[in-house]
Amino acid sequence: MMDLPPVVKNAVTALGRLPGVGEKSALRMVTAMTHWRASELQQFAIATGGLADLRECGHCGMWTEEPVCAICLDPRRAESGILCVVEQVSDLLAIERSGQYKGRFLVLGGVLNPLLGVGPDQLRLTAMGDFVQREHIQTIILALNPSVEGDATCAYIKHVLPAGVAVERIGFGMPIGGSLEYLDPMTIGKALENRKSF
Amino acid sequence: MMDLPPVVKNAVTALGRLPGVGEKSALRMVTAMTHWRASELQQFAIATGGLADLRECGHCGMWTEEPVCAICLDPRRAESGILCVVEQVSDLLAIERSGQYKGRFLVLGGVLNPLLGVGPDQLRLTAMGDFVQREHIQTIILALNPSVEGDATCAYIKHVLPAGVAVERIGFGMPIGGSLEYLDPMTIGKALENRKSF
Numbered sequence: 206m207m208d209l210p211p212v213v214k215n216a217v218t219a220l221g222r223l224p225g226v227g228e229k230s231a232l233r234m235v236t237a238m239t240h241w242r243a244s245e246l247q248q249f250a251i252a253t254g255g256l257a258d259l260r261e262c263g264h265c266g267m268w269t270e271e272p273v274c275a276i277c278l279d280p281r282r283a284e285s286g287i288l289c290v291v292e293q294v295s296d297l298l299a300i301e302r303s304g305q306y307k308g309r310f311l312v313l314g315g316v317l318n319p320l321l322g323v324g325p326d327q328l329r330l331t332a333m334g335d336f337v338q339r340e341h342i343q344t345i346i347l348a349l350n351p352s353v354e355g356d357a358t359c360a361y362i363k364h365v366l367p368a369g370v371a372v373e374r375i376g377f378g379m380p381i382g383g384s385l386e387y388l389d390p391m392t393i394g395k396a397l398e399n400r401k402s403f
Numbered sequence: 404m405m406d407l408p409p410v411v412k413n414a415v416t417a418l419g420r421l422p423g424v425g426e427k428s429a430l431r432m433v434t435a436m437t438h439w440r441a442s443e444l445q446q447f448a449i450a451t452g453g454l455a456d457l458r459e460c461g462h463c464g465m466w467t468e469e470p471v472c473a474i475c476l477d478p479r480r481a482e483s484g485i486l487c488v489v490e491q492v493s494d495l496l497a498i499e500r501s502g503q504y505k506g507r508f509l510v511l512g513g514v515l516n517p518l519l520g521v522g523p524d525q526l527r528l529t530a531m532g533d534f535v536q537r538e539h540i541q542t543i544i545l546a547l548n549p550s551v552e553g554d555a556t557c558a559y560i561k562h563v564l565p566a567g568v569a570v571e572r573i574g575f576g577m578p579i580g581g582s583l584e585y586l587d588p589m590t591i592g593k594a595l596e597n598r599k600s601f
Contacts, residue, residue: 209496210468212453219450222443223418224435225428235454236493237422239466243455245420250452252417255410256433257441268437270408295434298407 264336266312266329268294282309286343288336290362292316292350300348308346311336316354317361325361333362337370347374351395462534464510464527466492480507484541486534488560490514490548498546506544509534514552515559523559531560535568545572549593 209217213235220231238246261267262274269275276282287308291297297310313328325331336342347362349355363372378396379388388396407415411433418429436444459465460472467473474480485506489495495508511526523529534540545560547553561570576594577586586594 208473210457210466210472212456212468213466215450216454219447220421222447223432225431230423232496233423233493234421236491238451238454239457239492241454246452246455249417249420250448252413253436253451254444254448256414256436256439257444258410259408259437268408268411270410274408275406293434294437295431298430 261312265310266294266314267297267310276310282307283340285309286341287346288340288342288344289346289348290333291348292355296348296350306346308344309340309342313349313358316349316352316358318354328358330362330365334365334367337366342370344371344373347372349374351377459510463508464492464512465495465508474508480505481538483507484539485544486538486540486542487544487546488531489546490553494546494548504544506542507538507540511547511556514547514550514556516552526556528560528563532563532565535564540568542569542571545570547572549575 216235216238217228217231220226220234221228226234238249241249258270259268260270260272262269262277263272264277265274267274267276285308288311289297289300289306289308290311290313291300292313292315294312297312300306300310311329311333313330315323315328317323317325317328337345345362345366347359349358359374366372376399377392378399379385379392385393414433414436415426415429418424418432419426424432436447439447456468457466458468458470460467460475461470462475463472465472465474483506486509487495487498487504487506488509488511489498490511490513492510495510498504498508509527509531511528513521513526515521515523515526535543543560543564545557547556557572564570574597575590576597577583577590583591
């Protein structure tokens with residue numbers, strides 16, 4: 206970085222830690238922020254610093270400021286008897302955005318990865334058995350990403366769950382708005398495999 | 404935005420005010436920040452909030468924490484007798500990155516735009532005459548962007564400067580690494596017009 210004032214360098218370094226932000230984007234952000242009023246800068250600092258108050262829901266791992274999140278407190282979701290297992294909170298948010306699911310969630314916090322030292326104890330997996338029993342879960346939807354680790358984690362979950370629970374995995378195939386021409390061979394394979402009578 | 408905890412909503416709104424950051428990117432940033440330690444969040448808030456201490460150089464308008472910036476204090480640049488006029492600090496930084504210029508700068512703070520109420524008094528234009536005299540500037544390089552307003556501002560500057568000062572504008576043509584095939588007609592026109600014997 207060229208010879209910039211220390212406060213600019215510090216801000217560029219801080220913003221550069223955000224995902225998808227390189228030094229060039231960070232400098233562009235700083236340029237915009239130099240036009241903000243002092244009160245706006247203060248507001249920005251308070252709002253981002255406020256994330257320190259964020260907790261994980263004691264039941265499912267969703268973001269919350271209370272001991273239990275709004276989704277877990279929703280009685281209609283509790284009565285559904287369905288649990289959707291995801292890797293990250295951002296996956297939960299993506300499913301919520303679809304508006305197509307009204308059951309409970311469990312955020313694993315990742316997938317099994319022995320090479321990186323991620324075993325069942327590093328994930329919200331040991332608590333899952335209790336969750337399923339306590340909340341009378343009848344159906345589990347595995348919404349883990351399709352990868353070697355995701356597949357292995359699904360197999361593990363299926364293995365450790367009591368036999369009475371139906372375990373399903375989300376469907377794989379061609380995305381809506383996609384174009385066959387540009388689709389990868391693996392997805393085309395899955396789409397052919399998962400065809401339905403029409 | 405869906406029903407997220409208030410601290411998340413506040414952080415998404417704050418980050419969404421940065422240039423090039425929409426709600427989706429802001430949420431992705433927040434997701435990353437939830438994995439930061441409280442001390443890292445605090446550091447981020449301090450570094451970005453620190454931009455409130457940034458000033459404009461009293462001579463040229465560059466970012467500085469002192470009354471006068473490092474570029475203006477550099478005696479070799481002062482002796483060069485050359486002044487490069489730019490619209491924004493980010494333009495100055497781009498020229499500095501090229502490493503091809505070692506004179507003084509003047510950051511106008513924009514270009515003349517009567518429709519938006521931007522006249523000479525809204526820009527660092529009135530101070531330019533004094534700057535040129537006081538610093539014994541012999542050559543002015545106009546590095547304003549090619550636009551109707553940029554062209555008009557260049558014409559205005561040329562008009563108000565004393566006759567003894569050489570006024571030049573940066574060259575327009577084909578960018579290095581560009582491809583004629585994809586170049587816009589205006590740039591091709593400029594490149595033809597600005598051809599040099601080879």
